[in-house]
Amino acid sequence: MDAAFVNPYLVAVQNVFTTMLGIQISMGKPGLKSDKLTSGEVTGVMGFAGDKKGMFSISFTKESTLQVYKSMIGEEAQGVGPEVVDCIGELTNIISGQARVQIEKLGYKLSAALPTVIVGEKVEMSFITKVPVVNLPFTFQVNGTQGQFYLDFSFE
């Protein structure tokens, strides 16, 4: 896995969070995922194919999910219901689109499937690739409250 692929996801997430949510994010130290479990409690997943094949997921804590929903829609949600799940699915879709534009600049064309959202902690996920999964941790602040999410991706 070429470290050059980290940047497309970083750019994509920054762009989406800034433009659509009005949230500044900070990335922590990238690493390799040591397990096959979802990193947070609400996880958007998308596979892709083309010049490379693989998957990426964006995984939020429950509190961060609700913060993201409120920032995106302008309404508070009491829990992770269908509207919130839908919102995370769409966010995953938009980040995927932006990342693919950046990856295209590296010379690779990718197409994506429809996103899936997994609700639950430590749910086992099977990344379809045989190469290690890169894990990017992110934090953000909304109204003085810290939020957290993780971006995992792998392709070959």
Added chain:
Amino acid sequence: MKTLVVDDFATMRKIVKNVLRQIDITNVTEAENGKQAIEILRADPAYELIVSDWIMPEMTGIEFLKACKEDENIRKVPFVMVTAEAQKDSVLEAIKAGVDNYIVKPFTPDNLQKAIEKAKAKAGK
């Protein structure tokens, strides 16, 4: 202005409707995919604007766009594609199919408003 918003994600339909409300477009119908959308348009020729996503089940945005442009009663309705598909090939494909404007997610309310104005001008509305 009677408007049809097409997206399989309810969240995005809500966001687009909120932006449309800011530019005084409040007469808005929603559809979850291109198949539903084309049925709505064929049943009612009074629509003046279409705002559609690309990746949708049953009938994609590009298939829906082509169906609209092939229909004499619908083809002059300004069609704005609002999509996460930002790669050059996708944009070119939509232009070839006759899209009146194309805006990539994520977008600001201002981006969408300008895209709608340009689409209306291009369609002579």
